[in-house]
Amino acid sequence: MAVLKGNAVVGQAGGPTVVINQSLVGVIQEVQKHPQIETLLGARYGVRGVIDDNFIDLKRQPTEMLEIVARTPASALGATRDKPNDEYCLKIFEGFRKHNVRYFFYIGGNDSAQTANIVNKIAQREKYDLQVVHVPKTIDNDLLVTDHCPGYGSAARFVASAFIGDNLDNRSLPGVKINVLMGREAGFITAASILARRREDDGPHLIYLPERSFLLERFYEDVAAVVSKYGRCLVAVSEGIRDNEGTYWATKLAKQVEKDSFGNVQLSAGAGALGEFLAGMLKQKLPQIKRVRADTYGYLQRSFPGCTSEVDAWEARLVGQMGVSYAVGAGGKDGSVALVRLPGTSYAVGTEFVALDRVAPAKPPFTKGVPCEYISPAGNYITDKFLSYVQPLVGELPRVGWFEQINTEEIWG
């Protein structure tokens, strides 16, 4: 194939991460090196910007602003939750044809890979030369093929840091504390809470992922056992926990809230309600426990500035740069940039350009969950093997100090 000359579109989609702009700036940087890419159009609010003809000229942005944007959380171009069907994708394609767009870089998760794949197939059918590249991003860490996803390391870092603080909080004022974490389908974010452990009796003491059934009776037993051992209990729960029939507890709860007469009070029964529900049930079933509290970390996990993993930021930049590099050298092949953990290194990554069909397949599984080997046999904790996987992605966490207990007898001794 001859050198593909024309314009490029880059877009961002789905829930924000704190490093998604690193990938965007990676694309901008790398595009400068390839004169066959004439104008670099930033689509406002994902592919919606292509349809609405709403673009930003990314080659003409003040240079000094680029590194600041890279370190800024959430999508600088705006994002969309639209899940385009074939008709929608045809409109995107028409937008590309109108502006002689020959390169399309879409930064996002599984939905974005699917969109990229459909647009790519339309271009092939229409015999229009278009180089489509998916640049991975998701705090959920659930994309196929890639070792891990840019955005995850920083979300994991936030959660681990939060649990360090919450464990100390729970130590100073003992009781049961439940934290509900993001992850409808995959428990990677929740699993990262284990990084907070420093001492044998540190929390989290129980970790529940969507990959295992969550049974209330079992939960009460687990908590009672931890409280009787340590006098307190810190729990990490995925928002996506399900009962043994595979129904989300959050959905069950929402239905119950809807069904029951509830006066003039309208509850939205979001993730926040799940924490309140679990705390409420514990208070009822284990009345001997004095303090039971629940928090839901919510959007903080994907947008909190100042708690970014350096490795994550670096890798997010890398996949953006490599997306352009692969596009220019791919000779017409579509693809997604995957991170590869290099064997025989303490931790180093490379990238690989994999076909879109592998990342956005036509048949399930569309995403991946936490592998069995990372989950304890009892299904309420995480294995050391996961620690080796996650630690390099998160970096060094805040150090924590404590006093040595010197007994009163020794003091007066």
Next chain:
Amino acid sequence: MAVLKGNAVVGQAGGPTVVINQSLVGVIQEVQKHPQIETLLGARYGVRGVIDDNFIDLKRQPTEMLEIVARTPASALGATRDKPNDEYCLKIFEGFRKHNVRYFFYIGGNDSAQTANIVNKIAQREKYDLQVVHVPKTIDNDLLVTDHCPGYGSAARFVASAFIGDNLDNRSLPGVKINVLMGREAGFITAASILARRREDDGPHLIYLPERSFLLERFYEDVAAVVSKYGRCLVAVSEGIRDNEGTYWATKLAKQVEKDSFGNVQLSAGAGALGEFLAGMLKQKLPQIKRVRADTYGYLQRSFPGCTSEVDAWEARLVGQMGVSYAVGAGGKDGSVALVRLPGTSYAVGTEFVALDRVAPAKPPFTKGVPCEYISPAGNYITDKFLSYVQPLVGELPRVGWFEQINTEEIWG
């Protein structure tokens, strides 16, 4: 009065902050300079440790650990929520007498100042020479006399950082986002969300404090007006908002949840429920708004490591050191260490030793709220005057970048 020779007790009480151990280490450091203080006893779990004879010898802790403990969130000695009455305080006093304790440093908020005051009066009545010092700490920033409270600057920094991220999140995926923040009586923490604003259209767009009545109808109007102007709305709400009869919305909600038949679902109706409630009501009343979400920041506000205000850490150390310094030089006067903002400086603080009766008075007001001049006349926003008050306590926040919108016509020029 002659030099008071004997042992000292230091304790920590109430909800944790990320700098409360700075004050503790400040006490430990300063005590080294005064040989008349023989043993420094760290009471485990506040004054409960005095009654249980549960102490740590703080002069014999590994030196290298002290600075690490200082930077560690939450009470290293453990804390208590006990609110001692006269009988309880008499037991504390007996514990002191038993161990020849002549100095008592109590790090905490208003309840701790009250405890310190009662114990002090018992000692006076018993003609037992005891030097009682209250060292201020509370994220709520509601103590009398002092310009501000150690612990507040870091909580404010966490909230401001979180709103920077959440505002960007809300920009990339527009909708209504409600964040419920700590502060039952005082709105200082919630008010700090205003520090997140960089651009004219940045959130938070609405800020509701416990110092003003919160009326639902007014809330719907406020949100609708912001959404029609900006296409989105970011809201900061104190957990302590009340209706126009002075009843907490959280309490009303809890009563409603308790009263209504609610199947087998037990909700705890904590602060998390308030956010879900406000989001649910908005969805019902303003169905034209597509996305409404609520988060409750919860304990993260008081325990998140790695987001500490340097000024706050420094001042927390200072009040601990000065507590000892005042105690040794006070000649029998009890007191609390207050921070004083020095006039004629951009920002510098000194300290003052004020009588316990002023910080822990017998009659209300026991605490202070956000002054009128810091709240907008409409009661749904914060004034610039508050910004000047709070900015120095929080320090420099993460920088945020954005692109210049260059219209499509200009691109294709």
